[in-house]
Amino acid sequence: MRIITAVIGPNGAGKTTLVNLLTGRLQPDAGRILFAGEEITGWPVPRRVHRGIGRSFQITNIFPRLSVAENVSLAVLSRLGLGRRMWRPFVGLAEVRQEAEALLREVGLQARADAPAGTLSHGDQRLLEIGISLATRPRLLFLDEPTAGLNPGERVAILEKIRALAQDQRVTFVVVEHDMDLVFALAGRIVVLHRGRVLAEGPPGAIRANPQVREVYLGEGEIAAAAAPSRPSLPVPSPAAPTPSGPLAAISPRAPAPAGPVLELQGVDVYYGQSHVLHGLSLRVARGEVVGLLGRNGAGKTTTLRAVMGLTPPRRGVIRCRGTAIAGWPPYEVARLGIGFVPDDRRIFPHLTTRENLELALVGLEGRQGWTVERVYELFPVLRAVDRSPGGALSGGEQKMLAIGRALMAGPELLLLDEPSEGLAPMVIQSLVQVLRSIRELGVTILVADQNAKFARAVIDRCYIIDRGVIRYEGTMAALWEDRETLTRYLAV
Amino acid sequence: MIEALLFQGLVGLSEAMYLWMVAAGLSLIFGVLRVLNFAHGSFYMLGAYLTLTALRAFGGNFWLALAALPGICVIAWGMERFFLRHVYHLEVAYQLLLTFAFVLIFDDLTRLVWGPVYQAPPTPRGLDRAVSVLGRPFPLYNLFILGVGVALGVGLWLLLERTRWGRLIRAAAMDREMASALGIRVPRLYTAVFVLGALLAGLGGALSLPIHAVSPGMGELIIIEAFIVVVVGGLGSLTGAFLSALLIGLLHAYGIVFLPVFEMALAFILMAVVLILRPWGLFGVREG
Structure with a gap:
């Protein structure tokens, strides 16, 4: 047959x-x-x-x-x-x-x-x-x-x-x-x-x-244990009590948030040629939040982040960052506004060394307080060992950390993370969870797109589920975790 | 006999420096902007003519006349900012057509302004004598050109590998989109690289003035050779451009001694062989 x-x-x-x-x-x-x-x-x-x-x-x-x-x-x-x-x-x-x-x-x-x-x-x-x-x-x-x-x-x-x-x-x-x-x-x-x-x-x-x-x-078990606060399994600076001299201290005391979300999308439509990829997408990310954008492959997660960055400008709709309408801006102006981007395929400059990749990102500072290479190495100790290696010679996991570190260098207010857990071993995902918590403790707002609900659960507060370019669900991660039907419908098979 | 051959090689190397200055800019622009600039030879020509005019204005002082070169920067800036920038996203055929249109425009403007005849000013004072090399008289000016070419090579290497700006250029050449997403103002960087490349060609043209007569159409002659240099060396590779310029300079110098009938064809034959055996060039990076 x-x-x-x-x-x-x-x-x-x-x-x-x-x-x-x-x-x-x-x-x-x-x-x-x-x-x-x-x-x-x-x-x-x-x-x-x-x-x-x-x-x-x-x-x-x-x-x-x-x-x-x-x-x-x-x-x-x-x-x-x-x-x-x-x-x-x-x-x-x-x-x-x-x-x-x-x-x-x-x-x-x-x-x-x-x-x-x-x-x-x-x-x-x-x-x-x-x-x-x-x-x-x-x-x-x-x-x-x-x-x-x-x-x-x-x-x-x-x-x-x-x-x-x-x-x-x-x-x-x-x-x-x-x-x-x-x-x-x-x-x-x-x-x-x-x-x-x-x-x-x-x-x-x-x-x-x-x-x-x-x-x-769906990931049941495994990282669920990590959802409870635990000591990092890799040496990551403790986010709980940053000492003033600590590597992560400088950014920590932030001015209280003004009213309004850091990022807001309203009715965003994105096309690739004739393909209509995002249909009237709306979402909000408030200051200090870690928001997840969950969905399967091809649901439109990457496109949403690219639309915010100006890499794939929307045909219709409004994108605001701290109240400034940024839809249609070139990516470098969006970056200079304080949005750090970590693409799913990492996009490390292969012929620049680890250090050069990091230092390069200081170009987007625009007067903000940036990070030093040393602070990135405190956060990702494995990168110190490859300080002088060309980016192209790093392993996938190292490149992922380098991509996150690079995005942090310009002291972003909002970090866009695309599929940070993709292709990483469970051990590495575990330490990534700790790193993202540390970053969040520093007051950096995070929008993370992922399809791994188990990873997302350990990191995010609130989430949107995107499916075929449409937002299907909005709520806290805890509520979603109880809603097995929605979870199964949009994230499982 | 050995001395004669070495001497001939030195002549070839000094001639290669003009080719290197044009090819360096061509390769730099291609490596970063991914545009093959047909009009690059025109900057060589315009550099020569602008310097010629300044030479007359400054009463024959060659060094003062080099002050005319920033004029090249203005022309290149206008060409990139108002024309080339609008075809980056189009197919390569449109870029070639546009830059070829500029070749025609620059040639006719040159005829209008400077006339169609050959013109040749004298060698600058101080460099208009010969020194003894290997027992023969060798023009001091050619040694000077060799020095300038090597210094430019070292300078470009330092600029690209050792400065912050060079790092931005290399990043934009590797991944334009990611560079932009990190906050690098890519359009501005492209303009700067295009102007720098044009200036290198213009300098080559200006320095060729005392040796080669100038005429409209000199740009086309050098751009063809420069294309060969860049293809043989590997598109976008500056090291490749430098070494293959030297190679082609030597090929001409020895070709005219040993194979005078084929001398013109040697560079083309070299290019054909390289394209068959190593299509990405001697120092280029294999793509895909």
């Missing part, structure tokens, strides 16, 4: 690596890959495509000025071999035309066959892409986030179409997808990856009920 197989897993589970292994972009160090009983382990990409392994990319990949039919015809032609057909236009092209029409019927675009592909709605463009992929007659088709950036109506249309195509008995689908509703509605079999291993596999019902899967997504 042919069914849809979905591969899911939190950030860093190895989903992309798996797809790259199957399509041939990466080669395994050990083990074998079999396709339809044939070993394809060492095969290059073109040979795999020829044998029927196709892939649809996350970013729309069509010729916008050619008609819908022409887009599909081109794919058919390339499969048949354009060179050999060039000199027999009519007979050859009639065949191609017929096949293209049949494909358009299958994906439901026959009515738009003559429209320029660029004029299709975003959802129809995704359907066209699937049609183009089918034209290569794949036996196995990868769909990389087929519904990314689509509105709910379009999602349903794509979902039904994929289901119909799968049942057409012609193609096996492997879907990479962050939309859990879609995954569970569509897939007959689900494989859960976690830290490079298969954690569980089975039908959707069994996966939903699997305690290990719930553990990975």
Whole structure:
């Protein structure tokens, strides 16, 4: 029986690596890959495509000025071999035309066959892409986030179409997808990856009920102990009693907060090209708070932080920092206003040393009291040992700490942290929790985006849950933790 | 025989310094702004012509005439601030078209202002004699140029590696977005780097004045060679630009002795070979 197989897993589970292994972009160090009983382990990409392994990319990949039919015809032609057909236009092209029409019927675009592909709605463009992929007659088709950036109506249309195509008995689908509703509605079999291993596999019902899967997504136990104040497991300066001479003392006594939130978003809409990513997003962060922005992969967490920084300016809506409207400001002005940014991929300057990376950030001071490299090293002792090493040579965990330290150097009032716990070992997460508490004790307001509820619970006071670019929940972390239904619905599988 | 070869090499190295000054700016601008500036040779030309005019105004004092070079900065500033800045986010073809348009404009303006004929002022006083090198007379001015070129190389290295400003430049070259998110005013930095690069080319042009006659179109001649230098050395690598300028200077100097028929083609052949064997250049960083 042919069914849809979905591969899911939190950030860093190895989903992309798996797809790259199957399509041939990466080669395994050990083990074998079999396709339809044939070993394809060492095969290059073109040979795999020829044998029927196709892939649809996350970013729309069509010729916008050619008609819908022409887009599909081109794919058919390339499969048949354009060179050999060039000199027999009519007979050859009639065949191609017929096949293209049949494909358009299958994906439901026959009515738009003559429209320029660029004029299709975003959802129809995704359907066209699937049609183009089918034209290569794949036996196995990868769909990389087929519904990314689509509105709910379009999602349903794509979902039904994929289901119909799968049942057409012609193609096996492997879907990479962050939309859990879609995954569970569509897939007959689900494989859960976690830290490079298969954690569980089975039908959707069994996966939903699997305690290990719930553990990975929701995190029950483990850090819960850390939620109670405890001594740091790594030597972190004690936040409880900062001595005046202590490394963290200088920023500590802050003026009482003026009225109003440090950060406020109202009705923010963000697009990536045609993809509508954030829908009328509103949130507030008050001075001294640690606020969490929780949600699954692709929910819009990173985009929200990037919108605040001015890296992905909103198309509509208001963003205020201490009452100043900053939407549309260039990132360097936002930074100089006192907002520190720690991106999820760390973005350490690879050819600058640890110290140079830190000192560089002093450029954003604008008269505020900044940090010294020495104070960052007190907070992250492991960085002292790599003081002179180029940033590119640091481990992932070290880079993460360096990215946080770098953001602190300019003495920010608000720290934006994107996925600080991603890809870190439990021990390191534990000490990260302590570090964030220390930073908070210094009066720095924090907005942290994460998908690890267990980590979030240990750090944050209040949280928002974001799902497909919309805020679905707002409340204290304690209240959310009691609300298992909401927690499961938006953060678990 | 050995002396003759060494002497010829010295000639090649001193000629290489003009190429280095143009290529340094070209490579710096590409490394930071990611723009290939076709009009970079025009700054070399304008540097020569502005200095020529100043030379006449200051009664033939070459050193005073170099004071005309800040004029290059003003022109480069205007070009970056009002034109180039608006095409950074576009495809590379638009950047090439825009900078090529500036080549045409600068060439015609030069013809309008200075006329189409070759002009050559005398060698500056004090440097207009020869010294004995390896038993032969060698122009002191060429030694001076060698010194200036090496000093510029050391100066640029110190600027980029040892100053705070250089660190900002390197950070912006590595990751523009993150640099901006840390508070670096990237547009301002881009303007500054573009002006600095243009000034280097202008200085090269001014210093070439006593040796090479000036004419409209001299910019195109040097920009082609400078492109070869930058491609061979590795786009964005200053060390690569310096060493490959020396390499190409020597190639010309010895080519004209041993392979006079192919001398013009040697640099192109070198570039073709490098592009086939090491497309990212001798000192460039492999991407992807």
